[in-house]
Amino acid sequence: MTVGPVEIGQRSETVRRANLGAIVRELHAHGALSRSELVARTGLTRSAIRSLVGELVHAGLAAEGPATRLGTPGRPSPVVQLVAGSAVVVALDIAVDSLAAAIVGLGGRTLARVRIERSREHSSVDEIAADLTGLARTVLGRRPAAEPVVGIGVAVVGVVRRSDGVVSMAPNLGWRDIPLGERLARALDLSVPISVANEADLGTLAELRRGAAVGADDLVYISGEVGVGGGVIVGGRPLTGIAGYAGEVGHMPVNPEGAPCRCGSVGCWETEVGEDALLVRAGLMPGGGRAAVDTVLREAAAGSATAQAALDHVGTWLGFGLASLVNLLNPQLIVLGGRFGRMYPFVTRALHAELDRRTLPAARSLVTVIPTSLGVDAPLLGAAELALEPLLADPAQWVRPRDTLPELKSA
Numbered sequence: 001m002t003v004g005p006v007e008i009g010q011r012s013e014t015v016r017r018a019n020l021g022a023i024v025r026e027l028h029a030h031g032a033l034s035r036s037e038l039v040a041r042t043g044l045t046r047s048a049i050r051s052l053v054g055e056l057v058h059a060g061l062a063a064e065g066p067a068t069r070l071g072t073p074g075r076p077s078p079v080v081q082l083v084a085g086s087a088v089v090v091a092l093d094i095a096v097d098s099l100a101a102a103i104v105g106l107g108g109r110t111l112a113r114v115r116i117e118r119s120r121e122h123s124s125v126d127e128i129a130a131d132l133t134g135l136a137r138t139v140l141g142r143r144p145a146a147e148p149v150v151g152i153g154v155a156v157v158g159v160v161r162r163s164d165g166v167v168s169m170a171p172n173l174g175w176r177d178i179p180l181g182e183r184l185a186r187a188l189d190l191s192v193p194i195s196v197a198n199e200a201d202l203g204t205l206a207e208l209r210r211g212a213a214v215g216a217d218d219l220v221y222i223s224g225e226v227g228v229g230g231g232v233i234v235g236g237r238p239l240t241g242i243a244g245y246a247g248e249v250g251h252m253p254v255n256p257e258g259a260p261c262r263c264g265s266v267g268c269w270e271t272e273v274g275e276d277a278l279l280v281r282a283g284l285m286p287g288g289g290r291a292a293v294d295t296v297l298r299e300a301a302a303g304s305a306t307a308q309a310a311l312d313h314v315g316t317w318l319g320f321g322l323a324s325l326v327n328l329l330n331p332q333l334i335v336l337g338g339r340f341g342r343m344y345p346f347v348t349r350a351l352h353a354e355l356d357r358r359t360l361p362a363a364r365s366l367v368t369v370i371p372t373s374l375g376v377d378a379p380l381l382g383a384a385e386l387a388l389e390p391l392l393a394d395p396a397q398w399v400r401p402r403d404t405l406p407e408l409k410s411a
C-alpha cells in the first residue's frame with residue numbers, strides 16, 4: 001500500500017495532537033516543569049518541546065517563566081506551567097450529608113469552593129439539582145476572572161452508568177434510574193460536556209492525582225458515610241467493569257449469617273462496617289449520621305470502652321473485607337476515605353490484626369494502609385479531574401484563539 005501526502009499529513013497531525021496531550025498531562029500532574037524535564041518525561045526532542053510549548057503558550061494554556069539551572073551543565077532551561085485560569089471546570093459533589101461545588105483550573109488548582117450541609121430527607125432529584133445549580137452559580141461568581149468553563153464533573157453517592165450519567169441506583173438518595181447528567185446539564189445551562197461518576201471512583205482518581213496515592217499503580221480506595229464505596233486501580237488503570245459498576249465493595253458478601261442489606265441481599269460488607277453497625281454497637285440510635293459517628297469517635301478518644309468495642313468490631317470487619325481485596329488484587333496501597341479516614345486512628349489495631357490473620361503473607365508484606373489526605377473533598381476534586389479529561393486527552397482542540405472557546409451562558 002502506498003502512503004500519499006494526505007495520509008502523511010493526517011498522521012503528522014495525529015502525532016502533533018498526541019504530543020500536545022502528553023505535555024499537558026505531564027504539566028497537569030506535576031506542576032511546573034523545565035523544558036529539559038519535559039524532554040526527559042515525554043521522550044520528545046528538545047526542538048519538538050520548544051515548538052509545542054510555544055503553541056500552548058500562544059493559546060494561553062501555558063506560560064513560560066525565567067530559565068533555571070537544575071544542576072546540569074549546558075544552557076538553563078525555561079520553566080513551563082499551565083495557566084489555571086485558561087480553562088476551568090465546574091465540579092459538583094452529591095454526598096450523603098452535604099452538597100458541594102468548586103471551580104478548578106487546568107493544573108488542578110481550586111479557584112473557588114463551597115460546601116453546604118444536606119438533610120438526609122432532602123433528596124429528591126429536583127431539590128438537589130436546584131441546590132447544586134445555586135452552588136454552581138455561587139462559585140462561578142467567585143471566579144477571580146471570567147475564566148472559560150470547559151466541562152462539568154459530578155460525583156454522586158450512587159451507582160452510575162458512565163456513558164450517559166444515569167444513576168442506576170443510589171440507596172442513600174432513594175434514586176433508581178435517574179438521568180442525573182441530563183437533568184443537571186439542563187439546570188446549569190452552560191453548553192459544555194457533563195460527566196457523572198460514582199463518588200468513590202472519583203475519590204480514587206483524586207487521591208491518585210492530588211492526594212495520598214500519587215504514583216501508586218495498584219490501589220484500593222474505600223470510603224463512605226452510610227455504606228461503603230470503593231475504587232480500584234489495577235496497573236495504573238481504573239477497574240470499571242463493562243458498564244462502570246465495578247468497585248461496589250460494600251456489597252461483597254462477607255457474612256452468610258449477617259443482617260439484611262439495603263441492596264436486597266444479606267450480610268454485605270456494609271452491614272458490618274457501615275454507619276449503623278457502628279452506632280448500634282456503640283449504644284446509639286441507627287440513622288444518626290455524621291454527627292453521631294463523631295460522637296462515637298469522641299467517646300472512644302475519651303476512653304469509653306463501649307465506643308472502642310464498637311470501633312473494634314468495625315475495624316475487624318474492615319480487615320476481613322480488605323483481606324479478600326488484598327488477596328485478589330495485590331495492591332501496594334489501601335486508602336481509607338470518608339468516614340473510614342476519620343475512624344482510622346481508632347480502628348488501626350483491629351484492622352491490622354485481621355489483615356495479618358487473613359492475608360497471604362507475600363501480598364500482606366507489600367501493602368500499606370493509610371488515611372485519605374484530601375478528606376471530604378476527595379470526590380469533589382475527582383469530579384474536577386473527570387471534567388478535565390477531554391481537555392487533557394486532546395488539548396489541540398483548545399489550542400486556538402481564546403475568543404472561540406464555548407460561550408458561558410449563565411452566571
Ligand SMILES: [Zn+2]
Binds near residue numbers: 250261262264265268
Ligand atoms: Zn448489599
